[in-house]
Amino acid sequence: MIRTALLVAAKDLRIERHSRVLLWQVLPFGVMGLVLSGIALGPTHAGHSSAGPGLFYLVMLLVTLLMINRSQAIEGSSGTRASVATLGLDPAGVFLGKALALAVELWITGVVLLAGAVLVLHTALVGTLQALPSVVLILAALAAAGTLYGALSGGGQGPATLLPILALPAFAPLLIAGERSFSASLHGATLWQWWVISLVALAAYLAIGILLYGVLEDS
Amino acid sequence: MKQLSLRLLGPLTLVLMGLTFWLGLWVTPPDKIQGNLARLVYVHPAVAWVALYVSFGTATIASALYLWRRTRSQVMDRVAHCAMEVSVVFILLTLITGSIWGRPTWGVWWAWDARLTSTAILGVFALAYLALRRANDDPDLRARRSAVFALLAAINVPIIHFSVQWWKTLHQGATVFTANRTLLIHGLMAWTLLISFFAFTLLFFWLLRARYRLEVLRGERYQVVLDEALVQRRREGVR
Numbered sequence: 001m002i003r004t005a006l007l008v009a010a011k012d013l014r015i016e017r018h019s020r021v022l023l024w025q026v027l028p029f030g031v032m033g034l035v036l037s038g039i040a041l042g043p044t045h046a047g048h049s050s051a052g053p054g055l056f057y058l059v060m061l062l063v064t065l066l067m068i069n070r071s072q073a074i075e076g077s078s079g080t081r082a083s084v085a086t087l088g089l090d091p092a093g094v095f096l097g098k099a100l101a102l103a104v105e106l107w108i109t110g111v112v113l114l115a116g117a118v119l120v121l122h123t124a125l126v127g128t129l130q131a132l133p134s135v136v137l138i139l140a141a142l143a144a145a146g147t148l149y150g151a152l153s154g155g156g157q158g159p160a161t162l163l164p165i166l167a168l169p170a171f172a173p174l175l176i177a178g179e180r181s182f183s184a185s186l187h188g189a190t191l192w193q194w195w196v197i198s199l200v201a202l203a204a205y206l207a208i209g210i211l212l213y214g215v216l217e218d219s
Numbered sequence: 220m221k222q223l224s225l226r227l228l229g230p231l232t233l234v235l236m237g238l239t240f241w242l243g244l245w246v247t248p249p250d251k252i253q254g255n256l257a258r259l260v261y262v263h264p265a266v267a268w269v270a271l272y273v274s275f276g277t278a279t280i281a282s283a284l285y286l287w288r289r290t291r292s293q294v295m296d297r298v299a300h301c302a303m304e305v306s307v308v309f310i311l312l313t314l315i316t317g318s319i320w321g322r323p324t325w326g327v328w329w330a331w332d333a334r335l336t337s338t339a340i341l342g343v344f345a346l347a348y349l350a351l352r353r354a355n356d357d358p359d360l361r362a363r364r365s366a367v368f369a370l371l372a373a374i375n376v377p378i379i380h381f382s383v384q385w386w387k388t389l390h391q392g393a394t395v396f397t398a399n400r401t402l403l404i405h406g407l408m409a410w411t412l413l414i415s416f417f418a419f420t421l422l423f424f425w426l427l428r429a430r431y432r433l434e435v436l437r438g439e440r441y442q443v444v445l446d447e448a449l450v451q452r453r454r455e456g457v458r
Contacts, residue, residue, distance in 0.1 A: 148371070152364050154354065162354050169343040170371065173378070208371065215286060215363050 001093040001210075008089075008097025013104060015074055022105055026066055030109055033059035034116045052123035053131075053182035056113060057138075057175050063109050064142050064171070065164055071102050072150040091214030095147060099209065103143035110139050127186035134181040137198045141174055144205035151216040174201060225428065232425045235418035239265075242411040256323055260404075261411050263316040265419040267338075270309035271376055273423050275341070278302035278348075279376075282369035285362060293438075296362040299369055301430040303348050305423060310342040325389055333386035337379045344372035 016022055037055040075084070075098075084094065114135065117123045149167040181194040243261035250257030281299035284290040317335065318328045329335065351368055355361035383392045404412060 152351065152368055162350060165343070165347045165350055166368065169340045169347065169375075172340055204374070212286075212367050212370075215367055 001090050001096065004090050004093025005096035005100060008094050009100040009104070010097075012071065012074060012098060012101035016101070016105060021070060022067075022108065026063055026070075026105075027109060027112055029066065030059055030063045030113050031116050033062055034113060034120050038120050050183070052117050052121040053179045053186065054175075055121060056117045056123075056182065057178045059113060060106070060110060060139070060142070060178075061168070061171050061175060063113075064106060064146050065167065067102055067105055067109075068146040068150040068167070069160055069163060071098055071105075071147065072153070091217060092210040095151075095209040095213035096206070098150075099144045099147040099206070102147055103140045106139040106143055107136060110135050124186055127188070131182040131185035134178065134185065134195060134198065137195065137202065138174055138178040138181075141198055141202040141205060142171065144202060144209055145170055145174070148205060148209045148213070148216075151213060174198070177201070228421065228425050228428065232418065232421040235414060235421060239411065239415040239418045242407070242414065247408050247411050253324070256320065259316060259320045260408075261415045263313065263320060264412070265415040266309055266316055267313040268416060269419045269423045270306060270313045271338075271341070271379060273420055274302050274306035274309055274427075275345070275373065275376055277427070278306060278369050279373040282366035285366045286370070293358075293362075296358075296366070297431060297434050297438075298427075299366065300352060301427055301434055303345055303369065304430060305426045307342065307345045307349065308426075309423065310338065310345060313338060314342065330389050332389040333382040334379060334388070334390040337375060337382050341372070341375045341379060344375060348372060 034055065037051075037059060041051055041055075114128055114132070118125050118128050146167060149163065149170065153163040153166050177194045177197045181191055181198070184191040184194070239261055243258050247258070247261075249255045278299045281295045281302060285292070285295040285299060314335070317338075321330065322328050348365060348368055352361055352365050355364060382388075383390050402409065
């Protein structure tokens with residue numbers, strides 16, 4: 001299973017490196033999202049760092065939706081699914097691999113957007129750096145959940161409008177946990193309960209994905 | 220016997236619903252503090268009970284049974300689908316009745332309270348389930364994906380249940396029992412509340428049965444249309 005996971009993750013990341021969709025499309029979209037959030041709040045509120053954590057995670061959710069669609073579209077191209085089925089790859093391994101690749105892409109995006117939050121939304125640098133471990137954890141949970149919901153929405157073959165309605169309600173608790181832990185870091189506190197919730201969510205989505213990912217695939 | 224109990228389901232539901240409204244609106248006294256507003260207690264908790272536990276629970280159990288190979292059948296998929304549809308109605312009613320109570324009590328129709336928000340999210344989950352079903356044409360794939368989604372959505376139910384303890388926001392905690400299981404409501408009010416729970420639970424099963432029958436008829440109709448199309452196609456081939 002681990003071997004399959006690493007193979008699938010390496011394949012997805014290699015495709016991403018060659019296509020450069022993350023670099024030229026997703027990252028600029030995320031940065032634009034942060035800037036637009038600041039504009040929407042207005043100069044008085046945007047300069048107030050208390051809105052930073054929430055806006056950062058809101059933009060990350062939108063980026064995650066884009067990335068999930070992208071990740072599933074790779075599998076949706078003609079013949080890919082048939083090839084995977086013929087090879088008899090372990091669905092749990094495929095799930096873990098896709099989740100890992102998505103997590104790596106989200107971590108890269110997250111680091112860039114955190115820098116953007118410091119610059120544009122004036123979140124304190126030290127607090128933002130302290131929030132990094134919780135951001136990594138939340139984004140990993142988002143990647144696991146996103147891979148699952150991506151497959152549910154049709155794995156790149158279903159309508160693109162379906163994914164947001166399926167995934168966003170499930171992302172809401174992660175948004176809350178992320179925003180709370182990020183805000184706590186900015187105020188020099190550590191809210192360990194949000195860490196526990198994030199870890200439980202990550203473990204739960206990984207377990208469900210490992211058990212049920214195969215059920216979601218075309219037979 | 221089974222047929223008789225099914226036939227009795229409708230009239231019994233109507234009788235209990237009528238009894239609930241008669242007792243709730245005319246017989247029981249108004250509350251000392253909240254006055255007539257407290258009469259919503261005979262509707263809102265019962266509707267929420269059906270929305271969260273009975274209907275969503277039925278959809279979840281039927282989905283789990285569909286995913287388990289031994290019990291996998293079209294019946295389970297249909298029950299899950301129909302229960303989820305009815306669930307949407309009851310979740311909506313829960314939010315509306317809660318809002319009606321919230322406006323004079325809290326001063327707002329909507330508050331960012333943990334229980335309200337998580338219930339609204341459950342409503343979106345239920346709508347998303349229906350959207351997911353419409354997006355898949357292959358019956359087997361549709362059933363499998365919907366079943367997995369229903370199980371994922373069900374994680375929200377315990378969150379809603381414990382939200383008043385975990386976050387301590389506006390929504391009150393347990394109304395009928397205290398934490399140590401002491402009854403907080405007595406006499407006729409308690410009986411009316413109990414009857415309302417039975418009435419709305421029966422209403423759910425009545426609606427579920429009606430919706431299920433409709434789904435079976437739709438399936439049969441689809442089969443007839445499909446058979447006719449096949450016959451037509453064969454005739455065209457012979458010519």
